[in-house]
Amino acid sequence: xxxxxxxxxxxxxxxxxxxxxxxxxxxxxxxxxxxxxxxxxxxxxxxxxxxxxxxxxxxxxxxxxxxxxxxxxxxxxxxxxxxxxxxxxxxxxxxxxxxxxxxxxxxxxxxxxxxxxxxxxxxxxxxxxxxxxxxxxxxxxxxxxxxxxxxxxxxxxxxxxxxxxxxxxxxxxxxxxxxxxxxxxxxxxxxxxxxxxxxxxxxxxxxxxxxxxxxxxxxxxxxxxxxxxxxxxxxxxxxxxxxxxxxxxxxxxxxxxxxxxxxxxxxxxxxxxxxxxxxxxxxxxxxxxxxxxxxxxxxxxxxxxxxxxxxxxxxxxxxxxxxxxxxxxxxxxx
Numbered sequence: 001x002x003x004x005x006x007x008x009x010x011x012x013x014x015x016x017x018x019x020x021x022x023x024x025x026x027x028x029x030x031x032x033x034x035x036x037x038x039x040x041x042x043x044x045x046x047x048x049x050x051x052x053x054x055x056x057x058x059x060x061x062x063x064x065x066x067x068x069x070x071x072x073x074x075x076x077x078x079x080x081x082x083x084x085x086x087x088x089x090x091x092x093x094x095x096x097x098x099x100x101x102x103x104x105x106x107x108x109x110x111x112x113x114x115x116x117x118x119x120x121x122x123x124x125x126x127x128x129x130x131x132x133x134x135x136x137x138x139x140x141x142x143x144x145x146x147x148x149x150x151x152x153x154x155x156x157x158x159x160x161x162x163x164x165x166x167x168x169x170x171x172x173x174x175x176x177x178x179x180x181x182x183x184x185x186x187x188x189x190x191x192x193x194x195x196x197x198x199x200x201x202x203x204x205x206x207x208x209x210x211x212x213x214x215x216x217x218x219x220x221x222x223x224x225x226x227x228x229x230x231x232x233x234x235x236x237x238x239x240x241x242x243x244x245x246x247x248x249x250x251x252x253x254x255x256x257x258x259x260x261x262x263x264x265x266x267x268x269x270x271x272x273x274x275x276x277x278x279x280x281x282x283x284x285x286x287x288x289x290x291x292x293x294x295x296x297x298x299x300x301x302x303x304x305x306x307x308x309x310x311x312x313x314x315x316x317x318x319x320x321x322x323x324x325x326x327x328x329x330x331x332x333x334x
Contacts, residue, residue: 268315
């Protein structure tokens with residue numbers, strides 16, 4: 001709890017932070033630090049390495065920004081395939097805002113607000129579904145949004161696609177995506193360090209228990225869905241800044257949702273570092289195999305996922321928690 005101390009004149013003399021709040025802040029920073037360090041390493045490598053590697057680092061940062069919100073929402077038990085939809089909505093609304101005279105900052109705000117409205121509408125309809133039913137509903141919504149955008153552009157603008165009116169440098173795009181990745185890490189760490197961790201666990205495992213304690217699983221899930229969708233739309237808006245051209249087929253590409261799902265499943269939800277390392281592995285593997293065997297890249301990534309699911313039967317975050325606990329346990333005994 002944070003308390004404000006007031007003087008006689010009513011001015012604020014100081015701020016007292018309770019021990020519980022101070023420990024929570026320390027816990028958030030402790031959980032965030034490994035992920036932030038990895039993001040900073042990616043930023044430095046992207047700035048120092050040649051242009052081809054810079055593009056790879058940028059794509060890794062994009063999928064970090066998409067996969068961390070996906071994993072957060074998946075913690076509630078909902079396997080979403082709508083990532084590409086919100087990424088595309090963020091990119092498209094941002095570009096349309098620029099074309100209609102808004103500035104970049106206002107365009108980002110508008111794109112996030114539209115994504116929030118879309119997420120609220122989609123969540124209101126679909127969150128009463130569960131498991132594969134929710135998955136296929138979000139898959140259908142992604143395709144429906146893509147078709148609606150195609151119809152609107154063909155019939156009202158006369159052509160498909162939009163040229164982005166503002167282009168930023170590769171270095172600035174790396175800085176923006178790194179900052180957004182760090183924001184995602186902090187959001188995820190906050191959810192893990194506070195009572196939301198308990199809320200998520202209860203909502204996923206026992207909805208009746210959640211209701212008996214005054215927590216509405218439907219409303220809570222809707223709130224998390226809106227939050228994660230807004231973060232993914234924000235990533236789409238930032239990504240549009242360095243793209244020369246967007247159209248419904250690349251902005252709302254199902255491959256974006258597929259890669260995010262794979263990264264989330266391999267990375268796991270134990271900590272933010274899992275999706276970050278998974279993004280590095282999956283994106284690097286996808287881009288490398290695309291160059292040498294463009295028709296086999298998804299097959300190779302599928303084999304990697306099968307190894308994790310069938311043989312290791314765990315995720316990267318679970319492996320990290322397991323080995324870190326062994327190391328810390330061994331050091332404490334010594």
